[in-house]
Amino acid sequence: MSPWQLLQAAIATLIIWLASLLPPRIASNTGSLLIRKIGPLLHWHRRGMANLLHVYPEMSVKDRRNIMRGVWDNIGRTIGEYGCIRKVGPSVTVSGLENVPPEGTPVIFVTAHMANWEALAWFSRLCGRQLLDVYRKPNNVYLNKLLEIRSKGLPVTMVEKNNKSGLYLLRKLREGGAINLFVDQKGTRGDYLLPFLGKNALTIRAPALLAAKTGALIIPGRMIRENNHNLHIKIYPPLRKSNEMDDLEGADIMHEVNNIISSWVEETPEQWLWIHRRWKNAEIKS
Template sequence: MLKEIRWYLELALFLALSLVISWLPGRSADWVGRRLGRLFFFLLKERRRIALENIERALPFLEAQPGWVRRTPHELARETFENLGRSLLEDCKIYHGHGRRLIDTVEFRGQEHFERAREKGKGVAFITAHCGNWDLMALAFGARIQELTVVARRQDNPHLNDVLERIRKAYGNRVFYKSSALRAMLGAFKRGETVGMLIDQAVGADEGILIEFLGRPAWATKLPAYIAKKAGTPMVPAFIHREGNHHVMTSYPELIPSTASDPERAAAEDVQALNRCIERYIVEHPTEWYWIHKRWKNTDGLSAPVPGGSDAP
């Protein structure tokens, strides 16, 4: 009973605040989003701690990459929260029907890679991560290029989950939830459809492959590699980032699956290669990745068994 009351209070607070926020003009909304994110940075102490620890431990890897611009963990973490605040305001605008300009101004690059993959007739798996405003990426692609399905995790608060589902289904997109996604995804690919998959969250050892991510061992979902083998569906890495006053979605060439004879090694190499794509994005846009979650859970004392992997696009 108390949990249900809390859920409704959270929903009411979100709807009230988001309605007010949704009417803010573009520049004002961006300014408010940054300040809201900075407020979260100071108030959400545990999330701030996680972000700072993740960044500090990833710095040796990041600083060794070509093109890395040296910045302190505090600066990177604070700007990460600011970007999350900006994305939150953008999603509020979309939820309340004031986000069409956001969608119409997204710039698409590398569309030829998606078209080439789609021509194979086996559907397309967009492989992405919690980068930039990932919900906006799916909405803009669905509204302007081709409807797609996103794979998501249900929120603990079912009422807030309904709000997120409404956002994700805007402009014709669909949602598959992880608990029952595999069969639905295989069916979608058989029909030649496009599915977006976020692959950068920690998973358990029973459903993951141990890889190297930002210089540390991490469990990563093996679902993309399984789908590529089972359905022959092309895997196309795609990400969104902020550029000036608009967003850019970039699609990269299809990942060519590993030719290793051992199925387990082939899957591990494919998953490692996909995560290399995410690493490259983080090097280029370090404050637009989701540093605030526990990406490296249950890996103490472990080392990634698969060295290297394919280079990022």
């Protein structure tokens, strides 16, 4: 493991430890203050600016910078709040619980990296169902270990995305379980190529495939940040259901999911993680 990765993990550990000592609002404000200064100096800032230009070619540089300023503010608050997530969690509110079916009905919640996406871990307690939260393992083994330690005691079961996780999720859904999938990151070779914010992007097919094999409902849900510190989860009605889904129907379902998430991003662009390589298949210079 490289010295740089070790340094990354050491810095992250220090920040999270310091944040854990602070009240949530102070941790959030401190994280915002720091990351708003540091973020624009990083290569991720250039990527975010390039992504905004790709999606909104007519947008001025000033407007793109303003959005990215909000993005770094949100990321900083999320980092600060993550350090004291056990204090933040109980204050999270939720609406749309009438759209959540009772225990025993298989459900796939589809969501995005918006507002404080880490606080979605508290949705399991709010909706009364045990959730499996699928995550992508960081390349930095030290950071991954830190995340594993921090996730202990949270009201959600973390499932690492790997070559065995698909079968595990399939079994859990057939048993009537509920899973949470982030679907706003770039898919892989063999996934669907569908519009996202009006531009073609590789889109994961897992939600559609799992729903077709298990009869699970696909339910969109997102985190919203209000007045800097208030975190609210909004759950939407289930998408149409099909147990006989072919590849074309699966693409239609994920197209609908992309449209829903795109509408969230357009509503609060500063709360989405624009620094992802979401359109890596497209010609974006970053």
